[in-house]
Amino acid sequence: MLEDIINQVKGQLTGELQNKYQLAPDKANRSVELAKDNLTNGLKQEATKGDFSGIMNLLKGKTAPTEHPAVNGIIQNYINDLTTKLGIPEQVARQVGPYVVTFLMQKFAGKVTSEGMGQSDIMGMLGGGLTDKITKGLGDKLGGLFK
Numbered sequence: 001m002l003e004d005i006i007n008q009v010k011g012q013l014t015g016e017l018q019n020k021y022q023l024a025p026d027k028a029n030r031s032v033e034l035a036k037d038n039l040t041n042g043l044k045q046e047a048t049k050g051d052f053s054g055i056m057n058l059l060k061g062k063t064a065p066t067e068h069p070a071v072n073g074i075i076q077n078y079i080n081d082l083t084t085k086l087g088i089p090e091q092v093a094r095q096v097g098p099y100v101v102t103f104l105m106q107k108f109a110g111k112v113t114s115e116g117m118g119q120s121d122i123m124g125m126l127g128g129g130l131t132d133k134i135t136k137g138l139g140d141k142l143g144g145l146f147k
Contacts, residue, residue, distance in 0.1 A: 002043075005107050006036045013103060021096050027086050034081045035100045039108075042074035058105070059112040065105040066098065075101045 010032050017028035046055055051070065057063040058071065065071045075097045082093035 002040055002108060003036065005111055006032065006104060009104075009107055013100065017096065017100070020099075021092055023088070023092075023096070027088060030086055031082060031088070031096065031100065034085065035078055035104055038074050038078040038081060039101060039104055042070055042077065046070040059109045061109050061113060065102045065109075071101060071105060 010029075013032050014025065014028040017023045017031060018025060023031065043055065054063070054068060054070070058065065058068050066075075078101055079090075079093045079097035082088040082096060083090050088096065
């Protein structure tokens with residue numbers, strides 16, 4: 001679902017990156033792809049750590065994206081990727097990073113809210129065997145109680 005949301009807004013977002021930050025069309029397009037990867041991986045990591053309430057507050061609009069430590073970590077990783085993988089100057093990347101991640105998180109949160117999604121919906125949407133990883137991680141943390 002995250003990929004669907006990004007695909008729906010990709011044209012708008014790449015256009016804004018070109019206009020606001022003077023990114024070349026190919027770099028604007030690739031920067032959106034990098035944002036998708038960073039956002040997906042960052043949210044998966046946070047979920048495997050067990051921060052379900054934090055993720056849900058974020059996705060239901062109760063917490064602003066830049067107020068959540070995981071999102072700030074995603075933004076920092078994204079800025080790093082913009083500079084190292086795309087060669088975007090750091091001063092530009094520091095402006096693009098928060099803008100793009102916040103924009104995508106707001107679109108994602110809007111979809112979650114409008115569809116009334118719950119925690120299990122979010123875990124399923126992030127995919128990649130996340131439910132199994134979380135169950136195993138919790139079992140390990142509880143000393144194998146559920147094995």
